[in-house]
Amino acid sequence: MADRPSSEVLAAAAAQRLRSGNPNSSISEEQEYERRLHFRRLIDPGIFRPNSRDQALASLKTLLKIANNLLREPDNPQFQQFKPTNDLIKRQLMDPKGTLEYAIALGFRAEVKDFQPYYVFNPRHMTDLRIGATILGEVIDLEEKKYERSKLSRAEEKAAAAAAAQNVKLAFLDDRKTRAWRDSREKARRSACEAHQAPSSAIPDKDMSPLPESVMPGVGYSLASTDPDVEQHDD
Numbered sequence: 001m002a003d004r005p006s007s008e009v010l011a012a013a014a015a016q017r018l019r020s021g022n023p024n025s026s027i028s029e030e031q032e033y034e035r036r037l038h039f040r041r042l043i044d045p046g047i048f049r050p051n052s053r054d055q056a057l058a059s060l061k062t063l064l065k066i067a068n069n070l071l072r073e074p075d076n077p078q079f080q081q082f083k084p085t086n087d088l089i090k091r092q093l094m095d096p097k098g099t100l101e102y103a104i105a106l107g108f109r110a111e112v113k114d115f116q117p118y119y120v121f122n123p124r125h126m127t128d129l130r131i132g133a134t135i136l137g138e139v140i141d142l143e144e145k146k147y148e149r150s151k152l153s154r155a156e157e158k159a160a161a162a163a164a165a166q167n168v169k170l171a172f173l174d175d176r177k178t179r180a181w182r183d184s185r186e187k188a189r190r191s192a193c194e195a196h197q198a199p200s201s202a203i204p205d206k207d208m209s210p211l212p213e214s215v216m217p218g219v220g221y222s223l224a225s226t227d228p229d230v231e232q233h234d235d
Helices: 007-021 029-043 053-072 087-094 099-106 123-197
Strands: 108-113 116-121
Touching (some): 029 099, 029 123, 053 087, 116 123
Antiparallel strands (some): 108 116
């Protein structure tokens, strides 16, 4: 299945058809710049400020689809108008603030057909349709890229926060282990000190009983001994 042409291609083709049919329909670069600026202001702050981002993007995509359909088939009556009572149109263009103003700037005007309200495109605003579609495509593309970057950034922030929490947890566990090791070492040191300072067991001294009296030879006997074994001699 072939890819659909981009809004820029469709807009360029519509502009070419418009210039071919009406040579006076071209506008100067300054006028186009002013119109581009006007469309951008209709989007921001016109649509983005009063609505949520999701609602604003959904409405811009609906506007772009309407514009691209008409740029691709400008003679198709189905794409030349939309009904404000349609559920999708009501939800995306009528209820949000600023979106209907953008459709009017594209060239749609309110009409009543067979007692039914419509917004019908005026072919004289084909240049506005082209410029408005281009701005819609640029803004939507930019917002989607910003959203993808923000998702990536949030994922990176979440991963960084998880890593930081894990580091805190590991640091806490390491601190507990360090304190436990220090407590164990201090306990061992104290035990060693207490064992060193405790009084030693009484060691019995060697036999300290009095030595038996020894009798020196000759002790207790005089020279004039009465010992019968000693012979008395006169001078």
